[in-house]
Amino acid sequence: MKTIAAVVENYIETKPFLLNALAQGIINLTSLSRNMLPDLQQELGKDVKQGAIVMALKRLSEDLDFRMNHKIVKVLKNIGEITVRSSLVDYTFAVSDTILNKQADLIADIKNYTDIFYTSSRGVSETNIVISESVSQLVDKHFVGEKLLHKFENLASITVKLPKDNVSTPGVYYFIFQRLAWEGIIINEVISTSFEFTILVSDEEVDLAFKVIKDLKSI
Incomplete structure (x- = not known):
């Protein structure tokens, strides 16, 4: 059974620029959830509350901040000549x-x-x-x-x-x-x-x- 969190993460991961903006915390989660709502409801086949999407995005952005920034930044700080x-x-x-x-x-x-x-x-x-x-x-x-x-x-x-x-x-x-x-x-x-x-x-x-x-x- 698909969960809201799994569908939200899949949606974000298919849009690289959005993925990075979310990881950097430079995107309005409420506005993003409003745009995502029709697609998520269609995929899940049921009504979804916008607040649930916002919560899923918040948890995902915190996880992405660790997964992306901490690993990638470590490499980039060691760029050589x-x-x-x-x-x-x-x-x-x-x-x-x-x-x-x-x-x-x-x-x-x-x-x-x-x-x-x-x-x-x-x-x-x-x-x-x-x-x-x-x-x-x-x-x-x-x-x-x-x-x-x-x-x-x-x-x-x-x-x-x-x-x-x-x-x-x-x-x-x-x-x-x-x-x-x-x-x-x-x-x-x-x-x-x-x-x-x-x-x-x-x-x-x-x-x-x-x-x-x-x-x-x-x-």
Whole structure:
């Protein structure tokens, strides 16, 4: 038998932005319960008192405050070095039988450049290359004949080192990207390893994105 508390929690958990706002105590529970009332009554198949929803939300918000803030904040306070690189170009090519050989040629060409940014990743049908603008002509040179799907210029990267317990703490990436979304920051690419991630944003937004991430250490 479904309980009001279980249905309320399920409702909140399907709405990530609402979930975080509730955990932070920045939402009016009475107004929220009024909006939730028709959906909850339909799911439970009976009339539900608004006060019961408010009580369920109050208990849930207190529990969420512990589950989300105490675990995630602990990770965020231990964020390591934050590195910013500017003047980057982002290429996306269609995967082909020849593209790996061309990547190898590119890497051989840039291996003696000591102060450039380069990373690549491969999906099912696309290969992505991010490289410093100063050597981007080498991509144009080596990838002649490959199908270019997208090319974005005037980008900057922010690389963040995370503590090792980030891999066992749910919601860390969500929390970070939610804060960036709240500021209206558009993320062109996300590149990650186990203990660090890199985002690509426009040069115009990099200062704000850096501030958002840096401020996470003091929440």
